[in-house]
Amino acid sequence: DTEVTQTPKHLVMGMTNKKSLKCEQHMGHRAMYWYKQKAKKPPELMFVYSYEKLSINESVPSRFSPECPNSSLLNLHLHALQPEDSALYLCASSQVGEGSTTGELFFGEGSRLTVL
Amino acid sequence: AQSVTQLGSHVSVSEGALVLLRCNYSSSVPPYLFWYVQYPNQGLQLLLKYTSAATLVKGINGFEAEFKKSETSFHLTKPSAHMRDAAEYFCAVSRPARQLTFGSGTQLTVLP
Numbered sequence: 001d002t003e004v005t006q007t008p009k010h011l012v013m014g015m016t017n018k019k020s021l022k023c024e025q026h027m028g029h030r031a032m033y034w035y036k037q038k039a040k041k042p043p044e045l046m047f048v049y050s051y052e053k054l055s056i057n058e059s060v061p062s063r064f065s066p067e068c069p070n071s072s073l074l075n076l077h078l079h080a081l082q083p084e085d086s087a088l089y090l091c092a093s094s095q096v097g098e099g100s101t102t103g104e105l106f107f108g109e110g111s112r113l114t115v116l
Numbered sequence: 117a118q119s120v121t122q123l124g125s126h127v128s129v130s131e132g133a134l135v136l137l138r139c140n141y142s143s144s145v146p147p148y149l150f151w152y153v154q155y156p157n158q159g160l161q162l163l164l165k166y167t168s169a170a171t172l173v174k175g176i177n178g179f180e181a182e183f184k185k186s187e188t189s190f191h192l193t194k195p196s197a198h199m200r201d202a203a204e205y206f207c208a209v210s211r212p213a214r215q216l217t218f219g220s221g222t223q224l225t226v227l228p
Contacts, residue, residue, distance in 0.1 A: 004159075006159075040204070040221070040223070041221070042206055042221050043160070056215070088157075102148040102167045103148055103210030103211070103212075104148075104150065104162065104216075105216055106162075107152075107160040108159050109158055109159045110158065110159045
C-alpha cells in the first residue's frame with residue numbers, strides 16, 4: 001500500500017480541456033514533487049514544492065500549472081495540452097532538512113494521462 | 117555533480133537463476149544510493165537504500181545490494197528469480213540537499 005495517493009488513476013482529455021491531477025500524503029513530509037514518465041524511461045522531474053513553496057520548476061511549459069494548497073496536498077492543473085504530453089504523471093514526497101534527509105522519495109501509483 | 121549508469125537496458129534470466137542488475141555511480145561526495153522497482157502501470161517502490169551504514173544492504177522481496185566505493189558500484193542481486201520479479205528497475209543517487217538522480221532503467225524479464 002502506498003502512502004501517497006493520486007487521483008484520478010486514468011484521465012483522457014482533449015487539447016482544449018482543463019483538468020487537474022491530485023496528490024495527497026499524510027506522512028508529514030514537507031517536500032512534494034511532480035514527475036513525468038514516458039514509457040520505458042526514468043521519471044523526469046517537473047516541479048518541487050518545499051514547505052508549500054515552489055522551489056524547483058524544471059522549465060516546464062505553462063500549460064502545466066502546479067499548486068500546493070497545504071502541506072498534504074499537491075495539484076497539477078492541465079490546460080491546452082498536446083498529444084505529446086500523454087504520459088504517466090507521478091507524485092512523490094520526501095522529508096526536508098539539511099543533514100537529516102537522504103533524498104528518499106515516496107511515490108504514488110501515478111495518473112495515466114492520454115491527450116487526444 | 118552526481119549521476120548513475122545502469123549497464124544493460126534489458127536483462128533476461130530464467131526462473132530460479134541469479135539476478136544481477138548493474139549500477140555505477142558518480143558523486144563528488146559520499147552518496148546515498150537507491151534501487152526502485154516499477155511494475156507495469158504503477159508507481160516506483162523502494163527496494164533498498166544505502167545511507168552510509170552497512171555496505172551490504174538487504175531489501176524487500178529477497179533483493180540485496182552491495183556498496184563498493186572502490187568500484188563506484190551498487191549492483192542489485194537476488195539469488196533466485198521469480199516470475200513476479202519481472203519489472204523495470206531504477207538505480208538512483210542523491211546527496212544531502214540534492215535531488216534524486218535516476219539511471220535509465222533496466223527491464224528485467226524472467227523466463228519460465
